[in-house]
Amino acid sequence: MNFAFDDETEDMREAVERFARRELGGAPPRDGVPDREEFRRRWQLAGKQGLVGSVVPERYGGSGLDAVAAAAVMEAFGYGCPDTGFAFSVAAHLFAALVPVVEFGTEEQKRRWLPALCSGERIAAHAITEPEAGSDTLGLRTRAVRDGDHYVLEGVKAFTTNAPVADVFVVQAATAPGGGFFGLTAFVVEAGTPGLTVGPPYEKVGLRGSPTADVRLDGCVVPATAVLGAEGAGAGVFAGSMKWERTCLFAAYLGAMRRVLESTVAYAGRREQFGVPIGDFQAVSHRVVDMTLAVESARLVLYKAAWQLARGREDQVAPALAKLAVSEAAVRVGLDAVQLHGALGVLGGEAETLLRDALPARIFSGTNEIQRNNVARALGLGGSRRGAGRR
Template sequence: MTVEFPSSPVSDQPGYSRQDWARLGRLGLLGTAVPADSGGSGLTAQATAELLTLAGEVCHDTGMLFAAAAHSFACALPLARFQSTGVHDRWLRAMCSGEAIAGCGMTEAHAGSDTSRLATTASPVTGGYLLNGTKSWVGNGPTADVYLVYATTDPEAGHLGTTAFLVERTDSGVRPGQAHDKTGLRSCPVSPVHLEDCLIPDERVVGPVGAGAAIFAYSMLWERSCLFAIYVGLQQRLLGLCVDHVRRRRQFGRAIGDFQAVADRVVAMKTRLESGRLLLERACLAIDEEADDAEGRAALAKLVISEGVVASALDAVNLFGGAGYLQGEPVEHILRDSVAATIFSGTSDIQRRLIARELGL
């Protein structure tokens, strides 16, 4: 079966079209693991990862795939798990079909890895909550129709004082900022979202009040596994580019792949790829079986895949030499799209902390 993904061969534009987004919906990439009775495909974590691995390999627009995965795992999937009202269900179906674009509002200027100290507040008023604050890094921020926003409802309760809200772009007091000019993943627009006296009715509270940390942790469990399937596919594509190059490129009268130093780099790329693939499979199996160690397995998969793709992209640049350093060339583009992988969804240091905790350290 041939799957036609929307994108040009190499996309470096700051955004995607609504037509491309709708096509992602038709391909089932916007609600992969959302139950079918809520508009999704109802796939397991393992099947979701297989689909996104394929997408990462054959679709050259990694930024758009990242936008779709963030929409799916940080917004649609937690909404499916914790929804309780008709408003939630209507938005969820629109997210899965591609009619609506969603963004997750968690990160703030002074709350990145530490999400227990959100400056964005939600004050109870008659009929709902009044939200005030700024989310500094919202994927799909400039284009989103709806946001899953986390805010502090009880500053004394730590993680139990955070609540999730469904915020519509048209709500009074919602103001998306200008898109950040990023090094990579440029076709996924990211921006601040400002909230000023934004009234959110009770029916758009997601899950119980105070359950925001648990909801976010659930979304990160899926994001740290299935989103990184895109990077497994990307590594597969990168490996293919390098194998073809070292077979064709000749120096000193022979293919450069004949030189041990060159072959060793390619073998290292293959090793990283297969290590990440196997760890991803184990993480997804743990999610599907609701295993106690699912969080640790997802952290391990995320750590190995993210650091592996950056290392392999750097190796690829060296294998291609000057051609690998030219802006717009596939290898250079892949490097820029890879660098952020060790940062978003929790930095590598945070993943190591989670893994250490699983070990009882």
């Protein structure tokens, strides 16, 4: 067992932390909707740094990182960038949209889409969630009907990360309604395709630096060459991307938690009550220790999942546990940081920002309840419940 990164990965971590602090500093937008031009400017900077294409093979413009190195880079990104929403958008682009193209795309699709998506010139979004189908991904109502050498897409997608700024969409639709695992198909659809429209950006409680909106498909015609993988392979495409997302995306939260933990320790050391620093009180110091334990425990679980993913191990439990451990730890650390900052904790600052950004983490990438279902089923429990753990 070796808990240290190799020299190359450590150098990348340090470079990303410096870059994020220097170029991506500043709090997330307070009104919940990031400025489009500023978002693009920061995105292009992240592209030049290699962040938006880190796991894509070098021949397509990426850096070719494995899952461990990618998680290390995302952790450094989350630590250096105070806008966790922006880091979340980068991770969603990379792990939910680019990874499916890398793993399932044809050579023509890879050469057409990946270079610009890796450079920061273009942005990708993964459209799967619907108003009536969140965790029940096999119950999608969006339809794709074959018409000669084209497909016609009809439906509405909700909560689509990056939708307001996306140039490319990976869209999941049912080609065989009621067909179960083999009833879904993934498509690569360019923004501006007639019939594809994006709604206004959401104003969210957390992850405000990540632009999110609905996507409507109204007679959207795409060529058969837009199919990702093969017809009926959509569920497999989605499952593959979720292994990466539930592992590497959540590494950004590790960095954010470490940043807030450090600032909370510093605050406890200088804030005085009754003539002594509040860190001298056992109730405070023990809470800080518990925060540290939560962060370190979650970190170990996540990097174990990344280690297995880097070695090609087909394990659905490790990513589910990583997602559970990190998201639950982020909420707890956020709550504790707010408590230790007292009245200042409910004003604008790192503590309350982490808490707001952590709340969605228990929902996206499959709710934590679904992750528990998945793990329970892997342990031989709950398998008799119809539809349990579909996502």
